[in-house]
Amino acid sequence: MTRLDTAISDVDALDRLATRGSPIHRLDPRAKLVVTALFLLTVVSYPKYNVVEMTPLFLYLAALLALGRIPALMLARYLLLACPFALLAGLFNPLIDRQVVTYLGPLAVTGGWLSFVSILIRFTLTVSAVLLLLASTGYVAVCAALGKLGAPRLLVIQFLMLYRFIFILTDEAERMVRAHSLRNPDEPNPPLRAWGSLAGHLLLRAYDRGQRVHTAMLARGFDGTLRLPQGFHWSMADTLFVAGSSGFLLLARYGHLATRIGQWTMELAA
């Protein structure tokens, strides 16, 4: 089954990006986490009919994506992966909200279409921001930063342990599914009985592995608290990054940048 396969190679490809070097990569993970959270909050705080004033956020994101050397193809793939959901969720807006709110030349724009476009913009911005965070920081560092910022310890440990075993378990699952489909070439998915036993076996194997890992942990002195050595170094660049980003986000959110630039341009043209 290719689904397991692609899932894990997606995860791996994203994490590989995090091993590259760039000014964005070098920032403290905590700084990036905080700025990403602020960015997401800013995006979703826009009123639902506001479309044009969100465009400055693209400016910011595009600069960071380029600085972070995130390949455009990866971004496109990531957006594509998630877009059916956003489309589905927004599709009802034009149907339900038919109030005309403005005219663009001969074109009557309804509130529904405006909020639909706004949803698409929100979707693009939030998804790209998460991709940027992950691809420039790496999953493990994001988790460690979460821990440093006060997330429950056990939760952070669980994030890390899950990540480690996803690679092993999906691999095992893939081998089992392959063995099944080789003997049942006509059935794409295992029927319920076969699935139950397949997943059951996978579960038992996982359980046994859990116990072996436990033994291996005990053998190295594990006592129930996981100690993480990873230390971060907050530098001036991080302070500047957080301050600059916050400033820009505030300006973008409340400064009516796009309208001003538009008016200014038209004034020049006139």
Added chain:
Amino acid sequence: MSHHIIEVKELEYRYADGTAALRNVSFRIEHGESVGVIGENGAGKSTLLLHLNGCLLATKGTVRVGDIPVLRDTLKQIRRSVGTIFQDPNDQLFMPTVEEDVAFGPLNMHLPPEDVESRVHKALEAVNALHLRNRPPHRLSGGEKRTAAIATALSMSPDILVLDEPSAGLDPQARRRLINLLDGFKHTKIIASHDLDMILALCPRTIIMHQGTIVADGATADVLSDRNLLAKSGLELPLGAQGCPICNAKHPEK
């Protein structure tokens, strides 16, 4: 340096359902010895090894590491002096990166950060794996996983190394590198394996287990050339001790 000694006396272990996994197992391993433990599947090799670091506790009999008996209260000391390398390195590498995995043991020993760092460096250096330091385990080859797993045990500065099937699943060259690596260690070593040629190369002494008991304990050269004994225990002559299929001459590995 008496703490490099392992002494097992009349060890017996029964599973929760009452089946005996080990019966009347006794041996003594001296400082700096390298001992191979061989036997068919289910002979009790892994169960025996789990007693040496206290992951299993004896139902009857005693296990002593140096002067310390392996008991619930002494586990901390025991595990510090006995480094175990498990059969599947995937079970042993559970942290996000090799570095953190190697640091796991020292951190549990509550060492200061500088000491942890120097131990991690030394352990990785000892297995020639400094370049793997920041890699996540899922991006290591089988041989690299094995060396990383060995480093995780070395970082605790054990006196004794216990290895379960260290050469399983390695390609010939990775296996050769592993044998050379282990040969260079001065620790007391106990190696359970089906790879009789590796045992022949690494261990002057060999213990054969069969159905939970020891059926032979002696010089490897003698034990591994006893065709009848090996056959009875579900084993066969090491390839190196068999005739060459082409020229019919014998080429022991070492």
Added chain:
Amino acid sequence: MHMADALISPQVGGAMWATSLGLAAYSAHRLKPEMTERKIPLMGVLGAFVFAAQMINVTIPATGSSGHLGGGMILTILLGPYAAFLVMFSILAVQALFFADGGLLALGCNVFNLGFWPCFVFYPLFKKIIGKSPTHGRIMTGSIASGVLSLQLGAFCVVLQTLLSGISELPFGAFLLLMQPIHLGIGIIEGIVTAAVVSFVWQARPELLELSADSKLEPAMSLKPILVTFAIVALLVGTLLSWFASTHPDGLEWALFRVTGKEELEASPDGLHAAMAKLQEKTSFMPDYGFPETPATQEPEAEQPATEAEAEAWPAISAGTSVAGVVGGGIVLALAVLIGTLLRLVQRRQNVAVS
């Protein structure tokens, strides 16, 4: 269905993050070190199991449809509610990060919707139905009942969260009528699938199922503190939200207004804002840029709806400002592309120079 960043308001996202993190902290607190020592590796591998098993689709007999494992219930059965909740949190986090399922801000919602109900509320029901001596029938009934109920409430939460966020236009009733039946179907399938795994484990290794039922290993479930906390949080959030919605349609703007003491930021006379104000002054000398006839705003269908939210959200509609906005937005977007490309080029040059 996952809640998505694009549909969420900061208030709802923030409140649900706080709730989910609170539940996670509470769960972590309830898991004593002597339990975590044994459970930490198991939580890791079982989380990975659910992650992998969710990707193996199954064909449901007689329907021809396919479904997959939900995860919350099976994890609770094997690990107990507290550990299971943390595991669900981690699975959803990985999905949000790597597959853009829902998004980071909506993660709090999704953890609550998909983790809270099966782990804390309907697991006791499952246990009650299964009883001391499980049979296939009981396992099936218990799994389906708890699966359906968990998903019904989860879906209801999605509707509520969407509604409170106010980004989607779907009216409450219609959305509810859409979501609940769909999730009835999904819940039944998830229940059947869960039952298939539980039955298998029950036959192969019954001791694993007894593990979390054993009161020696797991402290007795106390729902009360959780429900009380939840009720307080819900009440608080609800009150706050409705107040926001009625008086201050845009929460952040209102908060900022409180902080700065001014309705609009650019009205402040110093620094950047002063420059902004000047710019605005300058532009306001100019007559309307739009179409001189600008009848659009006078037309009845262009009249603003009565709700304050929309009046505030789309202030001072005129074709002129709209056009300016569109022009400005277009320029900014073009600038975004330009900056991105330039930075990339500069970096490529640097790389070449280095190598």
